[in-house]
Amino acid sequence: MTNVIRIEDADDPRIAEFVGVRERDLTRGEGRFIAEGTVVLRMLAAAHDRGDQFLAEKILLLENRVEGVSEILAQFPPEVPVYVASSDVLDRIAGFHLHRGVLALGRRVSARTSSELLAGLPQEALVVAAFGISNHDNIGSIFRNAAAFGADAVLLDDACCDPLYRKALRVSVGAVLAVPYVRAGSMTDILTALSAQEYAIWGLSPGGELEISQVPGHPRMALVTGTEGEGLPASVLSVLQTARIAQAPGLDSLNAATATGIALYTIARIQGRLKNA
Amino acid sequence: MTNVIRIEDADDPRIAEFVGVRERDLTRGEGRFIAEGTVVLRMLAAAHDRGDQFLAEKILLLENRVEGVSEILAQFPPEVPVYVASSDVLDRIAGFHLHRGVLALGRRVSARTSSELLAGLPQEALVVAAFGISNHDNIGSIFRNAAAFGADAVLLDDACCDPLYRKALRVSVGAVLAVPYVRAGSMTDILTALSAQEYAIWGLSPGGELEISQVPGHPRMALVTGTEGEGLPASVLSVLQTARIAQAPGLDSLNAATATGIALYTIARIQGRLKNA
Numbered sequence: 418m419t420n421v422i423r424i425e426d427a428d429d430p431r432i433a434e435f436v437g438v439r440e441r442d443l444t445r446g447e448g449r450f451i452a453e454g455t456v457v458l459r460m461l462a463a464a465h466d467r468g469d470q471f472l473a474e475k476i477l478l479l480e481n482r483v484e485g486v487s488e489i490l491a492q493f494p495p496e497v498p499v500y501v502a503s504s505d506v507l508d509r510i511a512g513f514h515l516h517r518g519v520l521a522l523g524r525r526v527s528a529r530t531s532s533e534l535l536a537g538l539p540q541e542a543l544v545v546a547a548f549g550i551s552n553h554d555n556i557g558s559i560f561r562n563a564a565a566f567g568a569d570a571v572l573l574d575d576a577c578c579d580p581l582y583r584k585a586l587r588v589s590v591g592a593v594l595a596v597p598y599v600r601a602g603s604m605t606d607i608l609t610a611l612s613a614q615e616y617a618i619w620g621l622s623p624g625g626e627l628e629i630s631q632v633p634g635h636p637r638m639a640l641v642t643g644t645e646g647e648g649l650p651a652s653v654l655s656v657l658q659t660a661r662i663a664q665a666p667g668l669d670s671l672n673a674a675t676a677t678g679i680a681l682y683t684i685a686r687i688q689g690r691l692k693n694a
Numbered sequence: 695m696t697n698v699i700r701i702e703d704a705d706d707p708r709i710a711e712f713v714g715v716r717e718r719d720l721t722r723g724e725g726r727f728i729a730e731g732t733v734v735l736r737m738l739a740a741a742h743d744r745g746d747q748f749l750a751e752k753i754l755l756l757e758n759r760v761e762g763v764s765e766i767l768a769q770f771p772p773e774v775p776v777y778v779a780s781s782d783v784l785d786r787i788a789g790f791h792l793h794r795g796v797l798a799l800g801r802r803v804s805a806r807t808s809s810e811l812l813a814g815l816p817q818e819a820l821v822v823a824a825f826g827i828s829n830h831d832n833i834g835s836i837f838r839n840a841a842a843f844g845a846d847a848v849l850l851d852d853a854c855c856d857p858l859y860r861k862a863l864r865v866s867v868g869a870v871l872a873v874p875y876v877r878a879g880s881m882t883d884i885l886t887a888l889s890a891q892e893y894a895i896w897g898l899s900p901g902g903e904l905e906i907s908q909v910p911g912h913p914r915m916a917l918v919t920g921t922e923g924e925g926l927p928a929s930v931l932s933v934l935q936t937a938r939i940a941q942a943p944g945l946d947s948l949n950a951a952t953a954t955g956i957a958l959y960t961i962a963r964i965q966g967r968l969k970n971a
């Protein structure tokens with residue numbers, strides 16, 4: 418484990434990236450992000466170790482949390498500095514009471530296209546493509562569900578919000594750092610890349626042709642989802658095979674996270690991907 | 695439609711229940727609650743019309759919203775007063791900027807026990823029992839999913855938070871006003887009531903004996919769920935049949951709403967309750 422560096426002053430330039438962390442969006446521009454809490458820190462350690470997608474830059478801890486996370490800290494190389502501060506100093510840095518007391522600054526180092534990401538996936542694959550998702554909770558949930566059901570990748574068009582945004586990363590329980598993804602290009606770019614790699618593509622829609630459990634299995638499958646409320650645009654639905662989730666009569670009332678979860682669970686079972694099914 | 699009464703003064707006693715609405719919890723004690731937004735107002739109108747569970751007491755609208763919701767207002771009897779206010783006055787009443795501009799005060803009038811509620815359900819039924827859920831989002835999601843998959847009732851033990859709490863009601867998209875429920879008694883009381891009515895009871899747990907899709911159908915089924923993270927206590931799991939949701943290896947990473955949604959979807963299909971399945 419690296420040496421621990423004590424911070425006495427909230428204005429110390431070495432921890433400047435953590436100042437006012439709730440209000441800032443570090444993701445703009447430089448691809449930096451804040452990881453919060455022990456679970457996400459553990460995911461960042463694993464991602465840093467792989468090294469192809471994310472690197473950890475620095476860690477900032479409440480002084481009395483160091484011992485509790487020492488096993489995770491030991492997974493980072495010594496060049497990642499670990500700063501510690503008292504509760505008072507940490508709250509002044511963060512700008513609010515940070516009861517978890519575990520923060521890290523990470524950076525995304527990958528810039529693949531959808532085609533490049535897809536080309537590196539196994540012969541049998543399941544991916545999620547999401548278009549126009551602007552809600553951080555929903556983006557985070559997509560990643561959490563993708564991880565839960567063993568999806569190989571998430572493809573986001575450039576109209577989606579950044580999954581490294583603090584709230585999205587937290588809602589994902591760190592899955593954004595674990596499930597390979599690309600956020601680039603248009604819906605058309607992503608659908609074209611999927612077709613070129615011979616994916617069976619299914620758009621999720623309340624008016625879908627097949628109930629999701631009737632979708633035929635295929636070695637490479639892609640589930641496509643749009644925004645809660647609006648759903649996928651008609652122009653996209655018209656060119657895709659579509660699947661619905663059976664519900665009680667009345668208004669369509671699943672939230673986006675639950676709908677994606679049910680679809681991924683069902684398709685992963687159809688593909689025989691879940692070992693304890 | 696009833697006459698519309700103009701409010702010029704944020705201190706007007708006729709709208710006192712709406713003052714500082716974000717910070718207050720009207721549910722304590724008197725069973726009153728705040729319905730927000732047009733979707734929930736519509737659910738309240740339907741509930742008021744049924745009259746056995748909830749009554750509307752008064753409605754407060756932003757002046758320019760009256761026309762847009764006139765069709766819903768027409769569903770309330772004339773003795774339910776409709777107050778309107780300008781944006782300035784409404785924001786002073788609410789204590790923050792209320793961009794939806796649609797509020798109503800409702801009251802719960804039912805006080806059934808679990809046994810009474812169960813006795814009134816059809817011969818073929820699906821119910822959810824939830825124990826110790828203290829998170830308003832999760833309570834709201836349980837109701838939203840129960841409505842989506844046509845569950846007949848929700849049974850909450852007295853350790854669950856109140857589903858009429860403003861945030862839970864909003865997350866449920868008004869389903870709390872549509873799906874019959876009881877919030878009373880202990881876990882044991884509820885499990886005893888279910889057994890007495892010959893329900894097949896299945897506890898949801900990551901370590902469940904059967905994968906959820908392998909659960910045999912039964913005319914009367916109850917799904918039992920505990921808190922996110924902790925789950926059901928070992929004392930409850932030891933006396934129940936249990937079901938798991940198949941997932942990728944690693945930590946159990948479904949959130950409570952998604953897990954309940956997948957379980958309800960699967961069991962509702964096994965029971966043949968979903969018409970478009």
